[in-house]
Amino acid sequence: MSSDYEFSDNEGEYYDSDEMMDDYQNDDDEEMETYEYNNNNNTNDNDYDYTNDDDFRIPTKSKSKSYQVEYTSLTQSLVEKAMKEEVDHVSGIFGVEPSTATLLLRHSGWNKERLIDKYMENPTQVLVESGCQVPEPIPSSSSSHSVDDKSGSGSRRATRSSSKLSLLSSSITSSNRSSSHKKISSTSDSSTTFTCPICYDDSPSLTALSLTCAHSACSGCWNAYAISKIRDEGEHCIRCMTEGCAIVAPDEFIHSVLRDDGKDLIRFQELVVRGFVASNPKLKFCPYPGCTNTVSCPSAAGKSVLSTLVPIVSCGARGITSSASNQNQNPSSFSTSSALSTTTTTTTSLHNKEHIFCFGCPIESDHRPVICAVARLWMKKCEDDSETANWIKSNTKECSQCQSTIEKNGGCNHMTCKKCRYEFCWVCMGPWSEHGTAWYSCNRYDEKGGVEARDAQSRSRASLERYLHYYNRWANHEQSTKLSLDLYAKTEKKMSDMQITSSLTWIEVQFMKKAVEALEKCRETLKWTYAMGYYLGRGNEKELFEDNQRDLERAVEDLAELLEGGGVEMEKEKENVGGLRQRITDKTVYVQKRNEIMLEDTAIGFQDGRWKWNVGVDGFEEPIEDFGGVV
Structure with a gap:
């Protein structure tokens, strides 16, 4: 069975409404036909699909299932071509x-x-606001009067359109004149000594650089300024150093300033591309460290469609480079060139993780089958302190005198606050002095206030227990997914042992690798089914959802037991490797099938509007009441 993330052999075309991508995609049609991306290709010593080829391109991922979306992976060079x-x-x-x-x-x-x-x-205003042109000085009142007099003497009044064309013509002339301004100058004239206003250097060999504003500074200061902006601020729109000047340095100027700083020049170009991608809702930059690829997914560009689909995409690259880990420790040492040529030493060649992320939200993983809005609700609930507060609310009460939090640790209802020494009844929270006489009144609360208070506490406890039920299972699968690296290493060793003890080749033992990949993918799906199940309203649809969830989990655990506890099985079947291979292959196919059923049925449910929630979710009907509630 093919992987859910395997790219189609057929070429897809992407047509943008503003024609941003049309031309350069058509130019590369031959190129797309000659390159095939297949997730099932065998790996070699360098398993990371980074490349220095500027024309590297991943074909369009066509939609073949209800839970998939069409998208195109683009390298940085292709995005630069579109720009x-x-x-x-x-x-x-x-x-x-x-x-x-x-x-x-x-x-x-x-x-x-x-x-x-x-x-x-x-x-003129646009040129000034964009930092291309220096604002023209306001004309004096005398010159203004003379112009008015001259224009009024027998001349025909200019129409609005002719004035606009005249203004456009003069602006173009001014723009060309300003853009052709010499930006790099050298103080070669011995009679003139240039002193840098930044570092106050006046060496005869000093090179002065200036933009169209004519604010000069030495090349060393410009270099340090540009590097600081790029490394420390991640800025690609670099303005003049002079205070109050809004002129922006063109990219060619920054390139000339950074000509001896290859790493910073590469980083600057990446920031330029990131700015372009961030401005287009149909594009998204790959969030994986060290990766410079971009994904185009027009079908998920609007927020309204995110209630009916989960736009999980892949940029086409694999692995995390060593330069990316260095960048996390020292952002200034980022290097795209080394990212394209080196591989990580902390992962095995088998664990060649694909760059998969969600196009519609910041979650950097495959959170299918749950939609983005519900996934964010779940992540927020897990990350904040709401459940700690819920536990305190469920198991403690506040002193009515000093509001101190008190936990009951005995059976007696006579409570004494250690802080203010106030004595009260744990049941009704009233003064204990009223409970030692004939007018004992705790029974009155059983009819009204006491019943409501105890019911509220019971509901709070039930809500906490319900949350912990889903959270513990979600966290268990998340932990299992994190431990997949160890499983990959163990599986690689088993694959090597199988080659030694049997006649199977490295290609023939790849069924072990495919089984581990399927197991990891299905655990990711199971993890997010518990997030979705927590917010689903009660009903027949939820029961069917939980049935599919149960079947998938049972299949996952069976395959995991065979793989992770496979040492004993392998010892028993050393002479029957073919039988073991068949068992693992069968369970792998079955778990993939259950995973596909889970994703397909859920996706169709979103498209048909079948799912009901117990919380408010944009794009859906009002939430329905659910036992236990959702905190």
């Missing part, structure tokens, strides 16, 4: 240089239509 096409288009429309068009698009969030509208309305 360049947008820049060239705007540059041709406005008649400005590409560097200016880049700053204009970046200022408008890469929204080309909005940029064109604003630029046609007031090009």
